[in-house]
Amino acid sequence: MAPVRKRQPQNPSHAPGGARPAGGKGLLGRAIVTGGAGFIGSNLVDFLVGMDARVLILDNFCTGRVSNVQPALASGAELVDMDISRGQDLNRIVASFQPDAIFHFAAQVDVRDSALHPATDASSNVIGSVNVLAAAAEHEVRRLVFASTGGAIYGDAACVPTAETEPTKPISPYGLSKLSAELYAQWFHRARHLNVVTLRFGNVYGPRQDPARGAVVARFCEQAVRGAEFEIFGTGKATRDYLYVGDAVAASFQAAQRERLRYCVYNVSSGREISVHELASLITGLAGQAAGHLNVKVLDARPGEVSRSCLDISRARDDGIIGTLTALDAGITATLAWMRTSQPGRAVGSSYRRAR
Ligand SMILES: NC(=O)c1ccc[n+]([C@@H]2O[C@H](COP(=O)([O-])OP(=O)(O)OC[C@H]3O[C@@H](n4cnc5c(N)ncnc54)[C@H](O)[C@@H]3O)[C@@H](O)[C@H]2O)c1
Numbered sequence: 001m002a003p004v005r006k007r008q009p010q011n012p013s014h015a016p017g018g019a020r021p022a023g024g025k026g027l028l029g030r031a032i033v034t035g036g037a038g039f040i041g042s043n044l045v046d047f048l049v050g051m052d053a054r055v056l057i058l059d060n061f062c063t064g065r066v067s068n069v070q071p072a073l074a075s076g077a078e079l080v081d082m083d084i085s086r087g088q089d090l091n092r093i094v095a096s097f098q099p100d101a102i103f104h105f106a107a108q109v110d111v112r113d114s115a116l117h118p119a120t121d122a123s124s125n126v127i128g129s130v131n132v133l134a135a136a137a138e139h140e141v142r143r144l145v146f147a148s149t150g151g152a153i154y155g156d157a158a159c160v161p162t163a164e165t166e167p168t169k170p171i172s173p174y175g176l177s178k179l180s181a182e183l184y185a186q187w188f189h190r191a192r193h194l195n196v197v198t199l200r201f202g203n204v205y206g207p208r209q210d211p212a213r214g215a216v217v218a219r220f221c222e223q224a225v226r227g228a229e230f231e232i233f234g235t236g237k238a239t240r241d242y243l244y245v246g247d248a249v250a251a252s253f254q255a256a257q258r259e260r261l262r263y264c265v266y267n268v269s270s271g272r273e274i275s276v277h278e279l280a281s282l283i284t285g286l287a288g289q290a291a292g293h294l295n296v297k298v299l300d301a302r303p304g305e306v307s308r309s310c311l312d313i314s315r316a317r318d319d320g321i322i323g324t325l326t327a328l329d330a331g332i333t334a335t336l337a338w339m340r341t342s343q344p345g346r347a348v349g350s351s352y353r354r355a356r
Pocket residue numbers: 034035036037038039040041058059060061062063064065082083084085104105106107108109123124128147148149150178200201202203204205
């Protein structure tokens with residue numbers, strides 16, 4: 001496998017000068033990123049390549065894009081087009097690459113699809129995750145960072161902002177499958193001594209997020225750039241907290257930096273709760289449209305989505321997983337700028353090396 005060409009550490013994709021993780025290359029010489037052609041994964045890959053890590057991307061391109069990984073491939077990252085539900089292939093790749101760390105970001109991420117096709121969701125999110133964990137344990141990978149979800153795991157939480165100690169009550173197959181993977185991660189830690197950190201992300205947004213796939217910031221930014229009306233599902237009173245992708249990358253990097261003796265779960269988000277309606281107003285203003293000139297089309301609420309979601313991020317702050325966060329207006333400005341200059345590419349399935 002070709003060595004990675006040296007490059008200056010770069011701010012995770014198009015970051016507006018937000019969070020930068022402290023420390024240099026640290027313990028990460030070689031890293032595998034599952035789901036590395038996706039939205040968050042590809043931003044993480046760029047960052048790791050910029051830190052001189054040797055990076056192998058594993059992705060089946062069901063939602064990932066070649067255009068997301070082209071900059072990293074040009075800088076020496078490697079790519080295998082494969083499905084993580086194929087355990088033997090995965091095991092062989094981990095054995096041959098011998099990563100210091102695995103960042104497990106591959107997943108079926110669509111809440112509505114998970115309700116329509118729960119077995120497909122479980123195949124990627126449960127079986128695929130177990131395969132990743134098993135390969136990491138078998139080949140004594142020193143650390144594994146698992147991208148889980150705060151929004152879908154707590155369900156309609158009694159306490160908002162919601163801490164990691166609150167009960168988990170998923171209301172969608174997606175939430176169930178991510179929680180199952182967390183429980184398997186915990187088992188692999190206890191029984192097989194795998195060093196795992198689980199990050200429960202809030203609503204991550206930023207460059208490379210596909211507006212066609214439903215995430216509200218990406219949709220509103222795309223609609224604002226087109227001058228189209230904002231489509232709001234339900235009353236617009238539902239709340240979320242939003243995390244800039246550069247901050248998600250920084251937290252993932254920090255999570256992989258330290259050896260840990262205990263299994264750790266962290267909420268990773270902004271901790272700032274805002275309604276969909278407030279978000280629409282903010283994006284309208286940042287897109288340069290007249291304040292108060294909100295052009296909204298109201299649609300039926302979508303099933304399986306919680307009414308309030310905001311994470312308590314005290315634990316991640318106290319343990320140094322989260323540092324200074326990118327302000328929402330700065331992150332949205334960067335996202336709008338990307339939306340104006342980018343044509344989202346096509347998802348493709350077979351133009352790169354396939355696992356045999
Ligand atoms: N975006 C968010 O707001 C958010 C919030 C919480 C958690 N997460 C988690 O972060 C991770 C990344 O999410 P994202 O928003 O970047 O989504 P994404 O769909 O852009 O990325 C997922 C990637 O995984 C790949 N993939 C899916 N199934 C696969 C399989 N079986 N084998 C190999 N590759 C497969 C896809 O092709 C894609 O490139 C996911 O695990 C998701 O659950 C995301």
